[in-house]
Amino acid sequence: MVNTDQTPPAGDSDLHGGESRLQQVLEAGHFAVTAELNAPDSADPKDVYANVAELGDVCDGINATDGSGANCHMSSVACCALMARAGYEPVLQMGCRDRNRIAIQGDLLGAAALGVHNVLCLTGDDVTAGDQPEARRVFDFDALHLLHTARIMRDQGVLLSGRKLTTPPEFFLGAAANPFVPPQDLRHLRLAKKIEAGAQFIQTQYCYDVPVFEAFMRRARDMGLHEKVYLLVGVGPLRSERAAEFMRSRVPGVHIPDAVVDRLAKTPRKGKREEGIRICVEIIEEVKQIEGVHGVHIMAYRQEETVPEIVERAGIMRDATGIGGQDA
Amino acid sequence: MPGSEWFKNRPRLLEGVYAGSKAALQLSYPLLKRILPAGWRERVFVWSEEVSKGYLFNCQMCGQCILHSTGMTCPMNCPKNLRNGPCGGVRQNGNCEVIPEMPCVWVQAWQRDAQMGRYGGEIQLLQPPVNRALQNSSAWLNMLEGADAQPPSGWSTIELE
Incomplete structure (x- = not known):
């Protein structure tokens, strides 16, 4: 029988109205760590939880991508709702490619109702860029x-x-920044x-070029932007030179x-995986020193298991902020 | 006659032409309104915009021209239709993510904006969403009637500093 009772299922009642825990971490002056969830090609919530398991204990927020690379995966709203239900701190990525303004506003309301407090x-x-290039692009x-x-x-x-x-x-509310592509000398103005x-x-695109990032931050600081926004630098381990070549092309x-x-x-x-992690850790150590950097956003596509190790080795592990699963 | 690239790379000249045309139109509009009935007005304007702006800017007839705020470079040529570009997908050679052989419209727009005098710097203004209902109408007439500068009513509720 359909349940017409207005009471939400147990546990859901506190979801709406809470403040962003990611925001609290940043406002408290902590160096924040967020990571990217690999959204599953599946209709089973267990697959979301399997991918998120490695991330919960070491992250202050977990991004659910929105058809990244224009490939279809479970929707970001759904991934975030599942994460919120399990006590994680989701960051909803929302793009303009697949929905017009009516759908966007509806999804924002729906996500908030489901316990999502962070939107990128x-x-x-x-x-x-994806495997269905014949699709209509929206970009309303x-x-x-x-x-x-x-x-x-x-x-x-x-x-x-x-x-x-x-x-x-x-x-x-968050946005992306990509200091690494033209016009590099004007990217701070878009920020x-x-x-x-x-x-x-802000969560940036992958940073593999620290000098370019430093130059960007210098220009941003000259405008006082580092005091107006929390900036998390995008990083990620590369599995091999082939993976790097694929990504950049x-x-x-x-x-x-x-x-x-x-x-x-x-x-x-045999040492490539380790070298990729080492490069990632080195970059985190370098960007951490730059004034105006408030955290890192780790995108370890299909290598989620490396995230705790990266966090630990980069020396940015903190006592859990309590964002892990219910029993974390 | 030089190719349109010659003009496109002279944003200072184009902004002058824009400012002049705008002033001339505003001055002559009351008279134009009297001698041309509305239907004809729309037809004449649409035709002349298609020809002139089509040639100069590859105008897409969005009906709400912001050329002077985008380095005299038409943003509707961006495959993602950005009004506040560029996106993060620009290639290392400055070309478009979607059309690899085309220079990014927004990279050009920012570079040209920096060369402009009268309207230079306007590219930093936050542009409201496109009113899709104005597609294929005359941007000049919309400008003269004030129909192009009406963002959705919720949009303007926040004062930008």
């Missing part, structure tokens, strides 16, 4: 429209049409624009200097 607003990889909004709309919903309690919300969503539109935290926006690829190529086959 993205433009999104184009459909041509761009990332800044999405960001600003989410902010309007939260702060003004209205939809873009001006229609009032009964209960506005509570969001900690400024995102902050103006409502970004409270096929994944939009990823820049990996030749020196990094060469280093992996020169490493004997």
Whole structure:
């Protein structure tokens, strides 16, 4: 029989209205760690929990990607809802490629109702990057429209049409930055624009080129941006020079200097995995020293098991913030 | 006649032409309104925009021109239709993620904005979402009637500093 009772299932009642724990960690001045969940090609929630298991104890937030690389996986709203239900701290990635403004606002409300408090607003990889390039691209909004709309919903309690919300969503709003692609000398201005539109935290694209990142941060600091936003640097272990070559040629926006690829190529086959982790740890140690860096975002695609090791070796392990699963 | 690239790479000239056309249109519009009935007005304007802006900017007739705020480079040529670009997918050679042989529209826009005098720096303004209902209408007429500068009513509720 259909349950028409309005009481939510046990455990769900506290989900809405809570504040972002990721925001609390950052506001307390801690060096934050977030990681990316590999969204499963599955309809089984167990597959989400299996992928998230390695991440929960060492992360302050877990990003669910939104059809990353324009490949279809379980939706980010669903992944986040499952994570929230299990006591993890999800970060909802939302792109503009697959939905128009009506769907975007509806999904934002739905995600908030399901216990999601962090949203990363993205433009999104184009459909041509994925395995269904014949799909229609939407891009009714761009990332800044999405960001600003989410902010309007939260702060003004209205939809873009001006229609009032009964209960506005509570969001900690994020955006991406890619300091590693042209126009590199102007990328900080786009960051400024995102902050103006409502970004409270930033997760960057993979950083394999620390000097370029440093130059970006210098320009950002000159504008005082480091005091207006929490910036988490994107990092990730490379499995081999082949993986690096694939990423920099096929994944939009990823820049990996030749020196990094060469280093992996020169490493004997058995040591490549270890070398990839070592490079990642070194980069974390370097960017951690840069003023205005508030954390790292670890994207270890299909190598989730390396995340705890990376966190530990980079010396950024903290006592659990209590974001792990229910029994963490 | 030089190719359109010649003009595109002279944003200062183009912004001057834009400012001049805008002033001339605003001045002559009351008269135009009297001699041309609305239907004809739309037809004449759409045609002349398709020809002139089509040639100069590869105009996509979005009906809400922001060229002077985007380095006199039409943002609707961006395959992702960004109004606040560039995206993070720009290639190392400055070309588009989606069309590898095409220079990124937004990289060009930012570079040209930096060369502009009158409207230079306007690229840093947050542009509202596109009103898709204005597609294929005359941006000039929409500008003269004020129909192009009306963001969704919820949009303007937050004061940007």
